[in-house]
Amino acid sequence: xxxxxxxxxxxxxxxxxxxxxxxxxxxxxxxxxxxxxxxxxxxxxxxxxxxxxxxxxxxxxxxxxxxxxxxxxxxxxxxxxxxxxxxxxxxxxxxxxxxxxxxxxxxxxxxxxxxxxxxxxxxxxxxxxxxxxxxxxxxxxxxxxxxxxxxxxxxxxxxxxxxxxxxxxxxxxxxxxxxxxxxxxxxxxxxxxxxxxxxxxxxxxxxxxxxxxxxxxxxxxxxxxxxxxxxxxxxxxxxxxxxxxxxxxxxxxxxxxxxxxxxxxxxxxxxxxxxxxxxxxxxxxxxxxxxxxxxxxxxxxxxxxxxxxxxxxxxxxxxxxxxxxxxxxxxxxxxxxxxxxxxxxxxxxxxxxxxxxxxxxxxxxxxxxxxxxxxxxxxxxxxxxxxxxxxxxxxxxxxxxxxxxxxxxxxxxxxxxxxxxxxxxxxxxxxxxxxxxxxxxxxxxxxxxxxxxxxxxxxxxxxxxxxxxxxxxxxxxxxxxxxxxxxxxxxxxxxxxxxxxxxxxxxxxxxxxxxxxxxxxxxxxxxxxxxxxxxxxxxxxxxxxxxxxxxxxxxxxxxxxxxxxxxxxxxxxxxxxxxxxxxxxxxxxxxxxxxxxxxxxxxxxxxxxxxxxxxxxxxxxxxxxxxxxxxxxxxxxxxxxxxxxxxxxxxxxxxxxxxxxxxxxxxxxxxxxxxx
Numbered sequence: 001x002x003x004x005x006x007x008x009x010x011x012x013x014x015x016x017x018x019x020x021x022x023x024x025x026x027x028x029x030x031x032x033x034x035x036x037x038x039x040x041x042x043x044x045x046x047x048x049x050x051x052x053x054x055x056x057x058x059x060x061x062x063x064x065x066x067x068x069x070x071x072x073x074x075x076x077x078x079x080x081x082x083x084x085x086x087x088x089x090x091x092x093x094x095x096x097x098x099x100x101x102x103x104x105x106x107x108x109x110x111x112x113x114x115x116x117x118x119x120x121x122x123x124x125x126x127x128x129x130x131x132x133x134x135x136x137x138x139x140x141x142x143x144x145x146x147x148x149x150x151x152x153x154x155x156x157x158x159x160x161x162x163x164x165x166x167x168x169x170x171x172x173x174x175x176x177x178x179x180x181x182x183x184x185x186x187x188x189x190x191x192x193x194x195x196x197x198x199x200x201x202x203x204x205x206x207x208x209x210x211x212x213x214x215x216x217x218x219x220x221x222x223x224x225x226x227x228x229x230x231x232x233x234x235x236x237x238x239x240x241x242x243x244x245x246x247x248x249x250x251x252x253x254x255x256x257x258x259x260x261x262x263x264x265x266x267x268x269x270x271x272x273x274x275x276x277x278x279x280x281x282x283x284x285x286x287x288x289x290x291x292x293x294x295x296x297x298x299x300x301x302x303x304x305x306x307x308x309x310x311x312x313x314x315x316x317x318x319x320x321x322x323x324x325x326x327x328x329x330x331x332x333x334x335x336x337x338x339x340x341x342x343x344x345x346x347x348x349x350x351x352x353x354x355x356x357x358x359x360x361x362x363x364x365x366x367x368x369x370x371x372x373x374x375x376x377x378x379x380x381x382x383x384x385x386x387x388x389x390x391x392x393x394x395x396x397x398x399x400x401x402x403x404x405x406x407x408x409x410x411x412x413x414x415x416x417x418x419x420x421x422x423x424x425x426x427x428x429x430x431x432x433x434x435x436x437x438x439x440x441x442x443x444x445x446x447x448x449x450x451x452x453x454x455x456x457x458x459x460x461x462x463x464x465x466x467x468x469x470x471x472x473x474x475x476x477x478x479x480x481x482x483x484x485x486x487x488x489x490x491x492x493x494x495x496x497x498x499x500x501x502x503x504x505x506x507x508x509x510x511x512x513x514x515x516x517x518x519x520x521x522x523x524x525x526x527x528x529x530x531x532x533x534x535x536x537x538x539x540x541x542x543x544x545x546x547x548x549x550x551x552x553x554x555x556x557x558x559x560x561x562x563x564x565x566x567x568x569x570x571x572x573x574x575x576x577x578x579x580x581x582x583x584x585x586x587x588x589x590x591x592x593x594x595x596x597x598x599x600x601x602x603x604x605x606x607x608x609x610x611x612x613x614x615x616x617x618x619x620x621x622x623x624x625x626x627x628x629x630x631x632x633x634x635x636x637x638x639x640x641x642x643x644x645x646x647x648x649x650x651x652x653x654x655x656x657x658x659x660x661x662x663x664x665x666x667x668x669x670x671x672x673x674x675x676x
Contacts, residue, residue: 038143042134045147049130049154052491053123053163058115059494062596063166066498066608067101069592070094071166072113073601074105081105083257085266086588089580089601092614094588095270095279097253099207100168113599122170126163129174130154133391136181140359141399148476149398155480156390157502158328158383160487165500168209169387175205176216177391180362183220187358190230192238199242203249210284212388215373217246219365219392227358254280267614269588269607272645274614291378319375320386327431327503329386329393331483334427335420336393339400340364342416346407360399367392382499397479405472408457418458421475425450428482438504442485450478498589564597565665572598572631583631584620584672586610586648594633603629606648613645620651624672634661634668 062068066086074081076088083090084098094101103121111117130150138146153159162169179201186194198220205213221239228235257265257276271278279285286292315322321330340360347357370389374381400420407413425447432443453475486503493504564572572582572594584603585591591604605620606612615623623629632655659670 034143038147041147042143042150045134045150045154046127046131049150050123050127052154052160052487053126054120055491057119057123057164060119060164060496061115061494063115063119063496063500064498065496065592065596066094066588067104067166067168068115068118069588069595070101071104071108071118072596072599074098074101075108075113080266083266086269086591086604086607087581087595087601089603090266091581091601091603092267092588092607092612093269095283095608096168096209097207099204100166100171100209103171104166113596118166119164122163122166125170125174126154126159129159129163129177129391132174132177132181133395136177136184137359137395137398139181139184140355141402145398145402147398148401149394151476152332152394152397152480152483153390155484155487156329156331156387156394157483157486157490158387159390160490161328161495161500161502162384162387164491165495167384167500169384172205172208172213173387173391175201175208176213176366176388179205179216180220180366180391183224183362184355184359187224187227187229187355190228190234190238192241195224195238195242196245199246200249203246206250207253210280211288212385213250215370215388216366218369219362219367222365223358223362226361227353227355229353267607267612269612269614272613288379288381289373289377315375317375320371320389323434324383325374325386327434327486328383328501329389331428331431331486332393332397332424332479334423335400335479336367336396338416338420338423339396339404340367343396343400343403356399356403360396363392363395363399367396383501384499401476408468414458414460417475418454421450421457421479422454424479425454432482435504438489439485442482446478446482449474453478564594565667567665568594568633568667568669569597571664571669572600572602575630576600578627579630580623580628581630583633583669584629584651585633586635586652590633590635602633605651606645610648611645613647615651616647617650617654620647621654627673629672632659632670632672634670 070080070084070086073085073088073090077085077090079085080088080090081102082098084093084096084101086092086094103125104118107117107121108114130153133153134146134150136146137149159173162173179198182194182198182201185191186198202213202217202220225235225239228238230238254276257268262274268274268276268279270283282292315324319325320333340363343360344357344364347354347360350357367389370392374386374389401417404413404417404420408417428450429443429447432439432446453471456471457475489504490502576582576598580601581603582598582600583591583594584605585594586605587610588604588608591602595602603615603623605615607614620629632652634652634656655670655672658675659672660674662669662671
């Protein structure tokens with residue numbers, strides 16, 4: 001039983017009414033008793049989201065050519081499909097599990113290899129994520145909360161970026177959101193089946209981006225352990241069963257790769273010992289936390305703007321609000337944290353099995369654990385990783401706003417709503433001020449409008465008379481206006497390269513007219529602290545006067561695939577069927593550009609940034625002696641990585657010493673069938 005209202009609990013029975021189930025049980029018949037406006041509103045939300053994520057999608061071309069080339073390989077070879085190989089000849093895998101590639105591979109097999117077949121699956125995954133989040137939030141908090149959460153997710157700038165891009169994050173976020181929905185269902189009746197379903201989807205998330213998928217486990221597990229309507233002993237047993245399902249669904253592909261004879265499978269990219277276990281626990285695992293990532297491009301706050309969080313992690317508690325990440329994800333973060341604390345406080349006396357409080361625990365646990373990891377990790381944490389926080393932030397924003405609105409007859413609820421809107425408006429002003437030349441009117445409109453609306457929200461209901469719904473609608477518009485503007489700018493801008501960023505100014509590499517933090521300020525290009533003298537051009541390549549595809553290492557090969565030319569394409573295609581690889585090049589991104597241009601396998605020497613020992617010097621020499629590689633294309637790779645193999649540098653030096661260089665267009669090419 002709940003406690004009676006008291007002077008120490010000013011919300012009293014209003015709190016209990018707002019947090020208890022509605023008059024009809026939403027879980028029993030979702031949608032059956034909804035107001036007539038709900039279905040059109042949901043269809044409008046999904047239609048607008050589809051338009052935002054699909055419009056002009058082909059302008060980004062192959063986006064991240066590293067994954068596009070792997071999708072091309074998987075669309076050609078089933079072996080490359082299973083392993084997630086960079087090339088159809090299966091020389092090396094990408095440095096992530098292949099689940100996200102499987103979706104792109106199948107699309108490319110059906111519709112052909114082209115930018116739309118690569119990118120449309122990501123947009124559809126984003127659309128599905130919005131729909132699933134709506135369903136999860138609506139089930140416990142009503143359709144208004146679900147619609148608000150779905151709209152907030154769709155308009156989060158980093159979501160608009162990643163659901164139009166072909167990194168693994170789009171599928172990861174969808175799978176984790178489905179897992180959260182399954183836990184919401186499991187809590188309703190203490191059902192093991194739904195809990196196991198959640199574990200399986202998290203396991204599929206692991207096969208998408210490894211240990212990042214596990215960041216949601218504490219929040220989801222805590223919510224079930226606290227609120228499931230069964231005995232403690234049964235809850236613990238169910239969680240153990242779900243843990244077993246999680247292990248199986250995560251480990252089956254890993255076990256096959258580890259047990260497969262190494263000589264008969266591609267090299268495990270991102271590892272130094274050809275081991276997927278090393279990749280899991282090292283480069284893609286604990287190395288991200290400690291910064292000890294052998295062969296990586298550097299970590300910690302090395303690339304960060306002073307005082308604003310590290311570009312590659314190590315920014316501390318303010319990193320999510322900092323220069324690199326703030327404009328990507330943090331627009332509603334202050335309000336979400338405020339609502340999280342408030343909802344837990346006002347629900348503190350509800351029964352243990354209260355489903356609304358369990359929902360708040362679920363989304364709050366997701367946000368706090370993942371947010372802490374992104375904030376304090378010392379290794380590579382790119383700003384776009386924060387898309388994994390978007391469902392939790394959006395859910396808390398939608399739940400908090402609608403719950404407090406139902407409690408608006410009490411002064412504490414009105415004050416919290418007003419403070420949440422005022423904080424959102426002031427924070428939006430500060431984020432927009434980081435790009436002062438972009439739509440300068442917007443930040444003043446959001447600030448002034450938000451503060452005025454917050455003042456109106458703080459008034460007693462009778463003072464607002466019949467204007468309550470109008471005030472609520474204006475508050476929603478003002479709260480979402482700034483991230484929506486950034487999301488629209490993101491969708492209107494082509495993105496290419498390995499490290500994209502959302503919005504007009506704050507972000508990473510790989511944007512036309514790059515203006516990222518710590519990389520030359522707000523003008524195009526600019527010197528970087530990590531790469532003195534480099535200027536990053538619109539195509540993502542370093543400029544020291546070297547033509548694309550010929551610069552000796554540097555940042556260019558990391559950011560984007562090289563741009564081939566007609567003469568080089570014709571040369572590589574000549575007698576291509578006689579060779580396993582039409583060419584080899586240092587670094588996966590260098591090789592990817594040529595592979596996509598020609599449609600034939602190109603060996604990425606050294607993997608992603610040239611630091612993997614694949615192939616070794618001896619293996620490469622044997623491949624050349626057997627006539628399996630036709631050409632070697634100079635340039636590529638990434639100088640100055642933190643440790644790792646030097647095989648790629650040795651191979652490049654050996655080629656230069658023993659074969660004659662020829663200029664083909666803007667590229668330096670060595671014919672490996674003709675020694676000096």
